[in-house]
Amino acid sequence: MTFSIDQFRIDGKVAIVTGAGGRGNSIGRAYARGLANAGAAVIVADLNAEGAKLVADEIVAAGGKALAVGVDIADPASVARLARAAADSFGGIDILVNNAALMVEVAAARAADIALDDWNRMLGVNLTGALLCTQAVLPSMRARGGGRIVNQLSGGAFPAVSLYGVSKLALYGLTTTLARQLGREKIHVNAIAPGNTMSDAGRLLTPDDSPFTKLLEATVAMRVRGQPDELVGALLLLCSPAGDWITGQVLHVDGGWVLRP
Ligand SMILES: NC(=O)c1ccc[n+]([C@@H]2O[C@H](COP(=O)([O-])OP(=O)(O)OC[C@H]3O[C@@H](n4cnc5c(N)ncnc54)[C@H](O)[C@@H]3O)[C@@H](O)[C@H]2O)c1
Numbered sequence: 279m280t281f282s283i284d285q286f287r288i289d290g291k292v293a294i295v296t297g298a299g300g301r302g303n304s305i306g307r308a309y310a311r312g313l314a315n316a317g318a319a320v321i322v323a324d325l326n327a328e329g330a331k332l333v334a335d336e337i338v339a340a341g342g343k344a345l346a347v348g349v350d351i352a353d354p355a356s357v358a359r360l361a362r363a364a365a366d367s368f369g370g371i372d373i374l375v376n377n378a379a380l381m382v383e384v385a386a387a388r389a390a391d392i393a394l395d396d397w398n399r400m401l402g403v404n405l406t407g408a409l410l411c412t413q414a415v416l417p418s419m420r421a422r423g424g425g426r427i428v429n430q431l432s433g434g435a436f437p438a439v440s441l442y443g444v445s446k447l448a449l450y451g452l453t454t455t456l457a458r459q460l461g462r463e464k465i466h467v468n469a470i471a472p473g474n475t476m477s478d479a480g481r482l483l484t485p486d487d488s489p490f491t492k493l494l495e496a497t498v499a500m501r502v503r504g505q506p507d508e509l510v511g512a513l514l515l516l517c518s519p520a521g522d523w524i525t526g527q528v529l530h531v532d533g534g535w536v537l538r539p
Pocket residue numbers: 296297298299300301303304305306323324325326349350351352377378379380381382403407430431432433434471472473474475476477478479480481
C-alpha cells in the first residue's frame with residue numbers, strides 16, 4: 279500500500295493518558311491534546327482529578343472527545359476503575375500512554391540512604407503503576423484485536439545515574455518484555471525518552487542557571503531543551519497505523535542528549 283499522511287490519524291480510537299492533569303503545562307497534557315487532535319477520544323487520567331478535568335474540558339471545548347478520571351496508578355482498585363470508566367464511556371481502549379511518574383519528588387533521592395518506603399513508593403508509581411495500567415487495559419485491547427502502549431522513559435535512564443533514572447531504566451525493561459510477549463496479539467509496546475523538557479515540572483527541576491543546565495549546554499548535540507508539544511509527533515507515530523511495524527523501541531526525542539560524550 280502506498281503511504282498516506284492519513285496513516286497518522288487515529289479516528290475512532292480510545293486512548294488513556296496517565297499523568298495528563300497535573301501541573302499546568304505538562305507533557306501529559308500535550309499528549310492528550312495531540313491524540314485528540316489526531317481523532318481519538320481521550321481519557322485524561324491523573325492523581326490530580328481537578329487538573330485532569332481542566333485538560334479534558336479544554337479538549338472538549340476545542341471540539342474533541344475527552345473524559346477526566348482521577349486515578350492513583352499505584353493502586354490496583356483505582357486502576358481497575360479507570361479501565362472501567364474508559365470502557366463505559368467510549369466502549370473500550372486502544373491506546374495506553376503510561377506517562378504518570380514521580381520526577382520532581384524523587385530527583386534528590388540518593389541510593390546510599392533512601393528509605394525503603396520512599397524507594398517502594400517511587401517504583402510503585404514509576405514502574406508498577408505502568409504494569410498495573412497495562413494489565414488493566416489488556417482485556418479490552420485483546421477484544422478489539424490489538425492496541426498500542428507507550429511508556430514514558432527519560433534521557434535520565436541512558437545511563438541511569440539517579441534513582442529516578444533507575445526507575446525509568448526498569449520501565450525500559452518492561453517495555454521490551456511486554457513487546458516481546460504481546461507482539462503476536464498485535465499489541466505494540468514502545469517508549470519515548472524525552473530530553474530536558476520545559477513542562478512546568480521540568481522548569482522547576484532545571485532552572486536556567488542550574489549546574490545541570492550548564493552541563494547540558496556543554497554536551498547536547500543539537501539543542502538543550504524541548505517543549506512538551508515537540509514530543510507529540512513521536513507519540514502519534516507510535517500510536518497510529520504509520521507505526522504498524524514498530525514494537526519494543528525507544529524513541530529518543532532529546533536533541534541528541536543520548537549521544538553526549
Ligand atoms: N519534564 C522533563 O524534562 C522530562 C524529561 C524526561 C521524562 N519526563 C517524564 O515525562 C512524564 C511527564 O513529566 P512532566 O514534566 O509533564 O511532569 P509532571 O509532574 O507535570 O507530570 C507527572 C504527572 O504524573 C501524575 N502522577 C504522579 N503520581 C501519580 C499517581 N500515583 N497516579 C496518577 N498520576 C500520578 C502527577 O500528578 C503529574 O500530573 C513523566 O513520566 C516524567 O518522568 C519528563
